[in-house]
Amino acid sequence: MLINWFKLISPKNRILKRATLAAKQVDALKDEMRALSDEQLFNKTEYFINELKNNKTTDDILVEAFAVIREVVYRETGNFAYLVQLIGAYVVHQGDFSEMMTGEGKTLTLVLAAYLNMLEKKGVHIVTVNEYLAERDAEQARRIFARLNLTVGCNKANLAPHLKKEAFDCDLTYTTNSELGFDYLRDNMVRNYRDKKIRGLHFAIVDEGDSILIDEARTPLIISGQPKKDFRMYFDADKFVETLSESDYKIDPESRSPSLTEKGITKAEKHFKINNLFDLENSDLFHKIGNALTARKIFQNGKEYIVRDDKILIVDHFTGRILEGRSYNGGLHQAVQAKERVPIEAENVVVATVTYQSFFRMYKKLAAVSGTALTESEEFLKIYNMVVVPVPTNRPVIRKDHPDFMFGNLKTKWEAVVNEIEKIHKTGQPILVGTGSVEDSETLHQMLLEKNIMHEVLNAKNHAREAHIIAKAGEVGSVTISTNMAGRGTDIKLGKGAKELGGLYVIGTERHESRRIDNQLRGRSGRQGDIGESRFFISFGDPLFKRFAQDRILKAQEKLASDYFDSKFFSRFLTMTQKKVESVNFDMRKNLIDYDHVLANQRELIYKQRDKILIASDLTEVVDRMAQNFVESFVETFKDQANQTMVNPIELSIAVQKELLQGEEVAASQFYNQTLLAAKQTVLKLVKDAISKKIEVMTVAIANNVFRDIIIQQMDDAWIHHLDQMLKLREGVSLRSLEQTSPLNIYVEESKKLFDLMLNKIAKNVILAVCAIINPTRNVDINVEQEHRRLEALKRLEEIKKLEELQNNNNEPAKVLFKFPDQHGNMIERQVPVDNLIQLVDGQIIQAQIAEEPKQELNQLEKVDQLDQTLIEAKLAEQREQKNNSATDK
Numbered sequence: 001m002l003i004n005w006f007k008l009i010s011p012k013n014r015i016l017k018r019a020t021l022a023a024k025q026v027d028a029l030k031d032e033m034r035a036l037s038d039e040q041l042f043n044k045t046e047y048f049i050n051e052l053k054n055n056k057t058t059d060d061i062l063v064e065a066f067a068v069i070r071e072v073v074y075r076e077t078g079n080f081a082y083l084v085q086l087i088g089a090y091v092v093h094q095g096d097f098s099e100m101m102t103g104e105g106k107t108l109t110l111v112l113a114a115y116l117n118m119l120e121k122k123g124v125h126i127v128t129v130n131e132y133l134a135e136r137d138a139e140q141a142r143r144i145f146a147r148l149n150l151t152v153g154c155n156k157a158n159l160a161p162h163l164k165k166e167a168f169d170c171d172l173t174y175t176t177n178s179e180l181g182f183d184y185l186r187d188n189m190v191r192n193y194r195d196k197k198i199r200g201l202h203f204a205i206v207d208e209g210d211s212i213l214i215d216e217a218r219t220p221l222i223i224s225g226q227p228k229k230d231f232r233m234y235f236d237a238d239k240f241v242e243t244l245s246e247s248d249y250k251i252d253p254e255s256r257s258p259s260l261t262e263k264g265i266t267k268a269e270k271h272f273k274i275n276n277l278f279d280l281e282n283s284d285l286f287h288k289i290g291n292a293l294t295a296r297k298i299f300q301n302g303k304e305y306i307v308r309d310d311k312i313l314i315v316d317h318f319t320g321r322i323l324e325g326r327s328y329n330g331g332l333h334q335a336v337q338a339k340e341r342v343p344i345e346a347e348n349v350v351v352a353t354v355t356y357q358s359f360f361r362m363y364k365k366l367a368a369v370s371g372t373a374l375t376e377s378e379e380f381l382k383i384y385n386m387v388v389v390p391v392p393t394n395r396p397v398i399r400k401d402h403p404d405f406m407f408g409n410l411k412t413k414w415e416a417v418v419n420e421i422e423k424i425h426k427t428g429q430p431i432l433v434g435t436g437s438v439e440d441s442e443t444l445h446q447m448l449l450e451k452n453i454m455h456e457v458l459n460a461k462n463h464a465r466e467a468h469i470i471a472k473a474g475e476v477g478s479v480t481i482s483t484n485m486a487g488r489g490t491d492i493k494l495g496k497g498a499k500e501l502g503g504l505y506v507i508g509t510e511r512h513e514s515r516r517i518d519n520q521l522r523g524r525s526g527r528q529g530d531i532g533e534s535r536f537f538i539s540f541g542d543p544l545f546k547r548f549a550q551d552r553i554l555k556a557q558e559k560l561a562s563d564y565f566d567s568k569f570f571s572r573f574l575t576m577t578q579k580k581v582e583s584v585n586f587d588m589r590k591n592l593i594d595y596d597h598v599l600a601n602q603r604e605l606i607y608k609q610r611d612k613i614l615i616a617s618d619l620t621e622v623v624d625r626m627a628q629n630f631v632e633s634f635v636e637t638f639k640d641q642a643n644q645t646m647v648n649p650i651e652l653s654i655a656v657q658k659e660l661l662q663g664e665e666v667a668a669s670q671f672y673n674q675t676l677l678a679a680k681q682t683v684l685k686l687v688k689d690a691i692s693k694k695i696e697v698m699t700v701a702i703a704n705n706v707f708r709d710i711i712i713q714q715m716d717d718a719w720i721h722h723l724d725q726m727l728k729l730r731e732g733v734s735l736r737s738l739e740q741t742s743p744l745n746i747y748v749e750e751s752k753k754l755f756d757l758m759l760n761k762i763a764k765n766v767i768l769a770v771c772a773i774i775n776p777t778r779n780v781d782i783n784v785e786q787e788h789r790r791l792e793a794l795k796r797l798e799e800i801k802k803l804e805e806l807q808n809n810n811n812e813p814a815k816v817l818f819k820f821p822d823q824h825g826n827m828i829e830r831q832v833p834v835d836n837l838i839q840l841v842d843g844q845i846i847q848a849q850i851a852e853e854p855k856q857e858l859n860q861l862e863k864v865d866q867l868d869q870t871l872i873e874a875k876l877a878e879q880r881e882q883k884n885n886s887a888t889d890k
Contacts, residue, residue: 033070036071058119066090084105092367097377097388099373102371104391118150123170132467153172155176161197193614350724360384372519376516376582379590402533404574405538407539409541420507431504432480433482441483444509476501511578595744636676718758
């Protein structure tokens with residue numbers, strides 16, 4: 001009685017009871033639906049959509065909606081959904097895992113569940129394991145939903161971006177799990193919000209959910225930056241550093257980190273023929289010079305590393321041992337390779353990454369369906385909050401699952417498998433042989449060739465071809481060898497006369513670590529109440545026994561060297577072993593998600609903030625907050641050594657003038673006797689005033705675009721670096737664990753510090769870049785009169801404010817007619833987008849002139865870029881200065 005009570009309150013039984021009741025209510029409406037005309041039936045969809053708009057829920061309309069789509073499918077395809085398919089659809093709609101046996105009609109079940117949720121017009125994603133299944137199912141669904149004015153798309157790997165967007169804008173989208181995950185990552189790398197393809201993560205139904213959500217859960221999706229195959233810059237940076245004298249660089253004694261002095265910076269700019277080493281466009285060069293400095297001035301061959309066989313091998317400075325397979329990150333390894341003149345390896349950079357566990361947990365509602373999930377029910381509940389509900393079969397399963405045959409070694413087992421195939425094949429009974437690997441498939445393939453037994457071998461390579469072949473595996477006389485995943489998603493139907501021969505005979509050649517995989521193989525036979533049988537042939541040489549064999553099992557191996565045994569003891573031992581392995585694998589995946597959860601939270605924060613930046617119409621407040629964040633840490637570095645609560649006025653004024661105000665004179669007297677708090681307020685006001693002037697010159701609209709580009713660039717660069725840091729932290733955290741402290745706790749604490757550092761770095765780099773917009777320079781000895789002339793020239797850019805009114809009604813970029821000289825001095829005209837009117841070249845403002853108000857200075861200008869630039873470098877301040885100098889000379 002107590003057991004029955006526990007069954008009664010079991011979540012899966014509760015859900016199944018509600019699903020069965022709903023299915024019967026749907027079935028009661030079949031005559032009413034059949035009596036409707038096509039027009040009346042199809043118009044129901046619009047009615048449901050309006051009901052949802054009027055505050056009804058999908059649960060409110062579930063019964064009638066299921067009845068409608070059931071009848072629509074029947075009229076379009078001739079298939080009338082069974083009660084068990086309605087039950088499965090209910091489970092899926094509720095956001096749980098519907099376990100339905102092979103052949104029970106999962107494809108139609110998903111259509112029923114999808115229809116109800118498509119009515120919300122937020123998009124439904126059906127996720128499959130390969131593109132063949134996605135295309136096949138999308139085509140079938142498209143024919144059904146076309147009559148209901150609902151759209152169906154199919155997302156594939158090589159689609160153009162606009163076609164992907166069209167697919168995701170549909171009411172229902174079929175896609176593979178990998179392409180969906182990569183599209184999510186790519187969407188969070190776009191520079192324009194309109195370029196995003198996925199409109200939202202509303203509801204996902206994962207077909208073959210156990211494969212995607214369990215088997216592939218530990219494999220992260222990674223987008224890597226293109227490795228640079230031109231390694232010249234590594235060598236160029238190394239050669240430059242080799243020429244430096246001791247006065248050109250300095251080394252911090254605490255961190256052992258080298259940096260260029262002012263003299264070294266000047267030498268670098270002269271060597272590489274650039275105006276400013278600190279420009280954003282030169283950040284990669286600056287990074288490589290820093291790495292070359294470390295490689296040349298800090299690292300020593302034989303201490304930090306050794307060179308062996310043209311390879312750089314890192315030395316563990318604690319033990320002195322070689323760290324095989326390890327390399328320095330961030331391009332430092334390549335810098336050492338350049339120093340030692342050994343072949344340089346490509347530098348792979350992780351740009352974006354996510355695991356399936358983290359990705360699918362982001363959906364507002366997630367459901368799944370598969371033929372085998374109950375053995376992993378605990379994991380689905382704890383990780384994905386889904387209850388696994390076994391749906392009854394439409395007809396009883398009458399397949400015979402024979403006891404396992406045990407063998408002492410692999411040779412004996414394979415011979416027995418071949419003999420069994422040969423014996424059964426003579427009767428004409430169709431045979432499906434499941435192997436654990438491609439190598440085993442090839443072994444069996446060769447043995448069957450020697451016996452002249454015709455057969456097909458499937459190794460999960462060509463999904464479309466294999467789906468066709470696996471569908472024929474139920475024909476009389478067929479022999480099919482398949483790895484675990486080959487042909488998955490396609491039912492094996494018995495051919496004419498096969499039922500009389502005993503149905504499909506499934507042979508398993510080893511037990512998998514997971515009982516679920518074994519059940520998948522068995523489930524190939526006996527679909528829809530068909531007759532069939534299965535048997536596993538296993539030996540002590542199989543991987544499962546090699547890993548977990550016990551002494552008494554090994555003793556029994558000697559007795560079974562040339563014979564087989566079907567003792568239930570071995571079967572019980574295997575089942576216990578599989579449960580043990582499943583538990584270990586679950587713990588590993590649970591451990592993975594514990595770590596990944598930390599990164600997932602950080603990724604969500606960054607991506608959400610990134611989206612806000614992309615769609616913001618005014619970024620002034622964002623820049624102001626970053627300025628406040630940056631100034632806090634900036635001023636802290638200029639504490640007075642004698643009194644830590646005060647600032648050093650001279651050093652602070654020079655730094656503000658040099659790094660923030662681009663040479664604008666800053667009197668040190670205003671920082672005398674100022675506390676840190678007062679100095680922070682003073683510097684923040686100076687920075688905000690400087691930014692306000694830039695906005696006034698550029699106009700809010702143009703400044704907003706400039707700020708957006710700067711912020712997004714800095715966020716992306718910092719995030720890429722952060723991912724690299726987190727990866728290294730994850731790899732090394734177990735080595736840093738202390739007594740009474742778990743590696744996970746250390747990882748959580750350290751990752752928070754890294755994340756805070758990243759946010760501070762973003763704020764710092766954004767403010768420095770914004771402050772450098774007008775005239776980036778390090779020279780603090782700026783002539784005041786010259787600075788006034790430059791500011792005067794910038795005021796002439798006020799005319800650009802008129803361009804804000806040129807935006808047309810089609811949301812296309814406004815353009816103006818722009819005249820400039822070609823390489824022969826002839827004036828030509830071109831339409832130039834407003835967004836391109838101002839940009840930085842060599843640290844100066846580029847101004848495009850409006851054709852209606854040409855300026856005489858245009859005749860003196862040269863083309864900026866002969867390849868693709870259509871803007872003219874309007875260095876008005878420099879021209880005015882040159883004219884003044886010329887007049888003085890005369």
